[in-house]
Amino acid sequence: MRWPRATAPAWIVHAGFLACALLGGAGYALTGAGARAVIYTVVVVLSIGLFGQALLSGHLTHRRPWLLAIGGLALLLADHLLWPYWIIDGHLGHAEGRPADLLLATAHGLFLIGASLAVRRRMSADAGGIVDAAMFGVCAGGALWVWVFQPHLPATATPVGEAQVLVDVLLLSACAGCLLRMAVAATGAARGTIAYLLLTVVLTGGALTAGALGVPHRGAVSGVLMLVAFLTIAAAAVHPGAPAVVEPPTVVERAAGRFRLAWLGVALSVNPAIATVQVLRDDQTGAAQLPIATMLVIPLVMIRFKQLTGQRERAERVLAHQASHDELTGLFNRRRIMTEIDRALTGSDDVIVLLCDLDGFKPVNDRHGHAAGDDVLRTVAGRLSTVAGPGREVGRLGGDEFVVVCRGGTDAEIADLQERIRATVRLPIGLTGGAVSVGVTIGMARATAGCGLDRAGLIAQADAEMYAGKPSRHRTAA
The missing domain is CATH 3.30.70.270 (Reverse transcriptase/Diguanylate cyclase domain)
Structure with a gap:
């Protein structure tokens, strides 16, 4: 098998990532708009190339989900080629509802869906914990939107743009929660790949936040964060632990905590609590947040209840079998x-x-x-x-x-x-x-x-x- 190999040392990936991040980030921050566009293009192409190499070499198994993820990366490249100065000029996170915003959100969705499908077999080992983490991520994203993004949106923001950025924030927050849960529970080489994927989501969210807050030189800050996010995608694809991420764990991994019904109640209470605070403040700027966030939380809650019901039914079947069958032979007792x-x-x-x-x-x-x-x-x-x-x-x-x-x-x-x-x-x-x-x-x-x-x-x-x-x-x- 050609490089990347599952037996290669991880330090090569870490060193390559750090070198590219430092060189690319410094070059992007210190140069003008034209050079920034070129550097961004080179980094995106490099990321897609390494991802494709990992897929072609067999390092990444279960190709179809990863092809979907590469499709998302290709859309991000197309977005940059069509509007090369969109991030550079500081439009990211402004909720303007432009085609560049919509294409970026679609690209994020494709990549996240592809990556999620690829690692679903590993997530199935802790399905309940993953759903819990996604719920809390959505709830945290709703609070982040209301108290961080909404107050700083410019006058040029449109309803369509706001809805697009809100969905992006909620999905990124949900994915961050899932990946954090997986990272805490993971052992061995798989943890490195999961950490890079988590860093990708965090950096992408950071780029959106920097643009929304209007920080000084936000075009440079958002651009550097997005640039490094692309490098983390490449590092995750070629990391030695990537093959382990798409397979169920061979040993029982550490549980990140038991599910508590009270936590589900907390998750369900977040959006109404945010709405109550807004009413008391006579603030209607976040009116769109409650229905959109709720539409994302309700399916997760239904999935969680289905899991709990299934666990109970399986436990009842096991207990019924144990009560009527001999433990050693499996015959009737x-x-x-x-x-x-x-x-x-x-x-x-x-x-x-x-x-x-x-x-x-x-x-x-x-x-x-x-x-x-x-x-x-x-x-x-x-x-x-x-x-x-x-x-x-x-x-x-x-x-x-x-x-x-x-x-x-x-x-x-x-x-x-x-x-x-x-x-x-x-x-x-x-x-x-x-x-x-x-x-x-x-x-x-x-x-x-x-x-x-x-x-x-x-x-x-x-x-x-x-x-x-x-x-x-x-x-x-x-």
């Missing part, structure tokens, strides 16, 4: 199999119980250890389930004792089933210390319809027959 026998006895068919007790299991435990004994029990359980087939319940009563419950069946069919159980159970079982074999003694009892035999009596009959059939005339304990 004693309580559940007894319930199945009671249920069968209420029907119109004969109920046949086969009580199966293993022969020679204790020597396996003594010689090979309890772990090997557990392997034997799991193997026998699987064989019993296979031989019993559909329509018959198999359970573990405890130790090395199993039970098969049949609804209906002639004496010949039940005798054939018993013989197949004996033949299957005796087959060798491979263990680390070598193959072992165990036998099985089966006690059978039948309850015909209307005979009045209850579950206890049925089990007692099968147990007596099983005990009488034991080769050594005594029970083998596990």
Whole structure:
């Protein structure tokens, strides 16, 4: 594989980024408008070139999302080529609603969507935390808009321009929250790539903020910040940790904190609180913020509730399974199999119980250890389930004792089933210390319809027959 390589040292990327940032930033800040346009173009082309090289070399996997991200970068280049002095002259963040503003917002959206799709498999490992972080990011972006951007917008700002910048701020804030969550939880090389992506979002937001606040030399400040943001994009693409970012973590990463319902309430209260403050101040400048921010928060809240509902349903299924199944073998446990026998006895068919007790299991435990004994029990359980087939319940009563419950069946069919159980159970079982074999003694009892035999009596009959059939005339304990 050509460079970039996943095994390359990260310091090369860091050193290259710092060198390009210092040279490009200093050159941009110290030169005139014409030279700034050239430097900006070179940096954007370099960023797209490195990103494309990382994609073509196979360093970045899952190509389609990354191609979408490169499409966003290409739009940013087109925006600069069409209006080369737009950022240089300090128009960024002024909410003028010009085509350059709209193209820039579209380019940001494409890049963020592409990058999000590319890292979605990693985000899925902490889906709840990511949604929480996005909600808080949107809420923080709303406050940032009302108390930082809105008061400083120039008279040339248009409603369309304000809505465009507001959406840009909210999306950047949401992405910053998600990336910060991922960076805190990440381990290993992936953290470096995530840090560069986070820095990209922060620098882009900083460039917008500098333009909106009208800081001195805002054209130079916004331009340098955007220029460095492009370099961080390139650094993220060629960083050794980039391949790990698009894959689920191989180990459980540190959780950045547990979800609290109170925090969801806080997130939902931010926008109404901002609106209340504005009403008390008789300030209507941020009227557009509440509906737009709410439209972004509500889907996130719905996704979060869906996640919580899914978690609860999965937990309930797990608990229900654990309550009715044997932990070691996965068969019905004693309580559940007894319930199945009671249920069968209420029907119109004969109920046949086969009580199966293993022969020679204790020597396996003594010689090979309890772990090997557990392997034997799991193997026998699987064989019993296979031989019993559909329509018959198999359970573990405890130790090395199993039970098969049949609804209906002639004496010949039940005798054939018993013989197949004996033949299957005796087959060798491979263990680390070598193959072992165990036998099985089966006690059978039948309850015909209307005979009045209850579950206890049925089990007692099968147990007596099983005990009488034991080769050594005594029970083998596990």
